[in-house]
Amino acid sequence: MEKIKQLQDEALGLIRQAKDLAELDSVRIRFLGKKGELTEVLKSLGSLSPEERPKVGALVNEAKVVVEVALNDQKVSLLAQAQKQKIAAEKIDITLPGKGIKLGKLHPLTQTMEQAKDIFLRLGFEIAEGPEVELEYYNFDGLNIPAHHPSRDVDSTFVIKDEVVMRTHTSPVQVRVMEKRQPPLAIIAPGRVFRRDYDATHSPVFQQLEGFLVNKNITFGDLKGVLTEFLRQMFGSEKKVRFRPSFFPFTEPSAEVDVECLKCGSEGQKGCNICKGTGWLEILGSGMIDPNVFKAVGYDPEKYTGFAFGVGIERIAMLKYGIDDIRLFYENDLRFLEQF
């Protein structure tokens, strides 16, 4: 009987000292396991006298209950303690300096394209798209570009196979839209175009924004109004704009549109590296749509007139940001891209 009391006290002492659940479990096994010390006492009851047996048996069972309750209490308190420590370890110190989040930015060409699209959308144009791999017909013939024209030279065009090319401009979208729809039309066609060219100012892949407007009674005055508004919104309302006669197969008459030099102004300054001293920068090509283009899509040229224009997005971005090598746009050098 003495021994039972001793075992109980020893077990309770060890339980109080247990520092974790593993230690606690080893105490449970030592006293209450199959070969535990209290269990062994129960097994030895047979060797006792009939009078002692029930007394000792009751005492051992009582001791087992006491030990089990103590084990459970200690387990609960160890778990609570562990939880407390975990919370303390995870506590956020709000006085620590924050981590800076690096925000991504849009590529300068994307920014320029978005700005150009926004201007025309506000002017009432809608967006149309066409395939980059294009039939020769839409890229050339449908635009009144005859078979012998220098722009059809295989040296400047990526030819996929007979009668199929990578489009060299976004103008084919003009023909595709006009074939399917009737005027009035006010459309812009932004997209990538491809030419066999590669140097500081030419890239084999670049972006154009094509636009055209067709309706009754559209005049060259409408062309000037729309394009002047576009260039003023793009480069600043105080900038001078001029129209120069030019030639394109799909427009007649045609005009190149210049904006005054962003650096030295329309007077021009000797040695200016942007305008070469001329005071003017070529920005876009434009003109009244040739009657032959209308005939090819089944419009009556006596009934409808319209104008078309095309502008290079890289060229605008280079001028706006003062970049002298087009290849910088495609090299993905973060030191360059982070400046925009």
Ligand SMILES: [Zn+2]
């Ligand atoms: Zn200049």
